[in-house]
Amino acid sequence: MSDTMFKIRQIITLILFIGALSLMGMITQQPLMILAYAAFFLAVVAVMYFMMRKRQHHFEITKDSSPLLKKIAGYVLIALALIIPVFIAIRTSVITLPASLSLGAAIGIMLGSSLVFIALMLLAVYLINFKGQDTNKRIIGYMLFVLSAALPGILMSRIDSTVTSIGSVYYVAMAVLILAFSGFGFIFNQE
Numbered sequence: 001m002s003d004t005m006f007k008i009r010q011i012i013t014l015i016l017f018i019g020a021l022s023l024m025g026m027i028t029q030q031p032l033m034i035l036a037y038a039a040f041f042l043a044v045v046a047v048m049y050f051m052m053r054k055r056q057h058h059f060e061i062t063k064d065s066s067p068l069l070k071k072i073a074g075y076v077l078i079a080l081a082l083i084i085p086v087f088i089a090i091r092t093s094v095i096t097l098p099a100s101l102s103l104g105a106a107i108g109i110m111l112g113s114s115l116v117f118i119a120l121m122l123l124a125v126y127l128i129n130f131k132g133q134d135t136n137k138r139i140i141g142y143m144l145f146v147l148s149a150a151l152p153g154i155l156m157s158r159i160d161s162t163v164t165s166i167g168s169v170y171y172v173a174m175a176v177l178i179l180a181f182s183g184f185g186f187i188f189n190q191e
Contacts, residue, residue, distance in 0.1 A: 123141075
């Protein structure tokens with residue numbers, strides 16, 4: 001019975017995860033895009049599921065994939081994590097940039113803040129998970145985690161402090177974090 005409950009929890013978690021990511025479609029201010037995002041993320045999850053299913057036997061992952069291919073996929077995911085905020089800031093109405101800000105300055109600010117956000121989050125995870133035996137390092141990791149979690153909201157509140165804008169920025173931050181964390185997992189060969 002516990003195996004059945006485990007499967008049910010996995011399915012519910014997957015549905016909630018795809019539902020949360022599909023809400024990024026609200027960024028475009030078109031309700032139909034929520035369904036488009038849901039279809040896209042459902043397709044990505046399906047492809048990943050079928051790829052893992054071919055390589056997985058009794059919950060053991062086989063190591064038959066190319067290390068070079070994993071590193072390339074990791075770098076592509078990290079590049080996407082850095083490009084997505086810039087693309088959203090320039091091409092959508094999520095972030096209303098000040099008129100006095102040039103395009104180059106906007107790109108620089110978005111890339112810089114994305115790099116700081118990713119670096120703080122990954123350093124926090126490293127200190128908590130890999131250096132967590134030392135209590136001081138774990139406390140520093142949690143402090144960095146809180147700081148990095150507050151960073152998108154702090155930056156957005158300087159430009160547009162509406163609830164919709166700050167909420168949309170956190171959806172973008174979640175996508176950036178998932179891409180960056182997955183990319184580093186591929187590069188450093190972590191399951």
